[in-house]
Amino acid sequence: MTIIKTLVAVIIFTLVVGLGVIYSGIYPIGADQRHSAVTFWLLDTLRKRSVARASEDIEVPSLGSPQQLLSGGADYNDMCAGCHLKPGVTETDMTIGLYPTPPDLTVPPEKHDHDHGSGGHDDPVVIAKQQYWVIKHGIMASGMAAFGPTHSDERIWAMVAFLQKLPEMTPEQYQIITTRR
Amino acid sequence: MTKSVLLLCGITVALLTLALKTYAHAPELHKKESADKPQCEAMQKMDHSDMDKDMEDPIMQAMMEQCKDWLHDEHEQDVKEHPSDGHDKHNQG
Numbered sequence: 001m002t003i004i005k006t007l008v009a010v011i012i013f014t015l016v017v018g019l020g021v022i023y024s025g026i027y028p029i030g031a032d033q034r035h036s037a038v039t040f041w042l043l044d045t046l047r048k049r050s051v052a053r054a055s056e057d058i059e060v061p062s063l064g065s066p067q068q069l070l071s072g073g074a075d076y077n078d079m080c081a082g083c084h085l086k087p088g089v090t091e092t093d094m095t096i097g098l099y100p101t102p103p104d105l106t107v108p109p110e111k112h113d114h115d116h117g118s119g120g121h122d123d124p125v126v127i128a129k130q131q132y133w134v135i136k137h138g139i140m141a142s143g144m145a146a147f148g149p150t151h152s153d154e155r156i157w158a159m160v161a162f163l164q165k166l167p168e169m170t171p172e173q174y175q176i177i178t179t180r181r
Numbered sequence: 182m183t184k185s186v187l188l189l190c191g192i193t194v195a196l197l198t199l200a201l202k203t204y205a206h207a208p209e210l211h212k213k214e215s216a217d218k219p220q221c222e223a224m225q226k227m228d229h230s231d232m233d234k235d236m237e238d239p240i241m242q243a244m245m246e247q248c249k250d251w252l253h254d255e256h257e258q259d260v261k262e263h264p265s266d267g268h269d270k271h272n273q274g
Contacts, residue, residue, distance in 0.1 A: 066243035073243070165240055172223035176244045179219040 031099040044100075047139060052126075055133035060125055063161040069177055072162030075155060077178035080105070083143065086178075088171035098143050108167045124164065131160045221248035 021027060035043065077086070083094045083102040095101055109127050135156050138146030147156060162177075169177070224244060235241045245252065 064239050066239050066246050069239055069243040070247060169240060170227075172220070172227070173240055173244060175217075176219040176221060176223065176247050177240070179217050179247065181219070181247065 031097060034099070047142070051130050051133060051139075054137070055129040058129040058132060060128045060132075061157055063128065063157065063164060065161070068158040068161035069165060071155060072158035072160070073174075073178040074180040075151070075159050076162050076166070077174075078180070079147070080159075081178075086171070087166075087169050087174045094143075100142065102143065105163055106166055106169075128160050128164070131163055132156055135159055219244075219247050219251075221251035224248060224252075 034040075076084075081089075082092055083098065084105040085092065085095065087106050089106075095104075134144060135151075136146065136148035136153075138144045138148075166174075221244075229235055
């Protein structure tokens with residue numbers, strides 16, 4: 001009985017302190033601040049697990065045709081390169097100013113400073129599913145917009161196809177492929 | 182008078198509905214925004230030593246598709262400048 005009372009007291013205390021922190025406004029919310037390690041772990045794990053679960057049943061179509069690279073490349077250059085970079089560019093105002101820093105998609109997935117959940121780095125199919133899901137649905141409160149409402153599935157898969165080839169591209173190849181005609 | 186007002190309202194509603202259905206990110210809209218042209222001249226400096234690999238590489242195929250007009254013009258220019266080269270090469274092969 002004492003254990004239950006203590007447990008209830010701890011839960012109530014935690015809730016009161018938590019609500020107190022939220023309503024007091026003392027938590028620094030500016031993007032030029034850094035989360036504490038605990039907050040970062042909570043949000044990062046929440047994001048990874050949510051994306052992994054939501055994308056696991058997605059069927060990946062055939063990817064890599066030249067037409068997909070041209071369609072996806074033009075869309076990437078117009079909507080993504082400012083945050084996720086392009087060959088020959090190592091930082092922009094957005095990569096410096098956004099927190100968390102958007103992943104640099106010009107480097108292979110295994111070199112990103114984050115993982116993709118279990119098996120993510122080793123399995124291109126898992127990465128393709130997750131990239132498709134993130135482009136379509138976006139990620140709350142991260143700066144990543146949802147492109148599903150304005151872009152067809154075909155265009156989103158074309159962007160995924162382009163992302164698979166992006167780390168291999170030189171700046172010259174990128175310029176030619178991403179120019180919209 | 183009432184009929185005219187109703188007709189005007191109907192047209193306005195129809196136009197607004199049409200406008201709302203237009204995708205904000207239609208490719209044509211982007212096209213107007215970007216005036217860049219593919220810098221196909223850069224293809225001349227790229228390493229084409231492994232032609233078989235080039236032909237299977239989707240990046241190279243995409244660039245050739247993007248630059249097909251430029252490549253065609255270059256070929257025409259070559260033929261004009263060196264009319265006998267192509268035949269000689271074929272005969273040697």
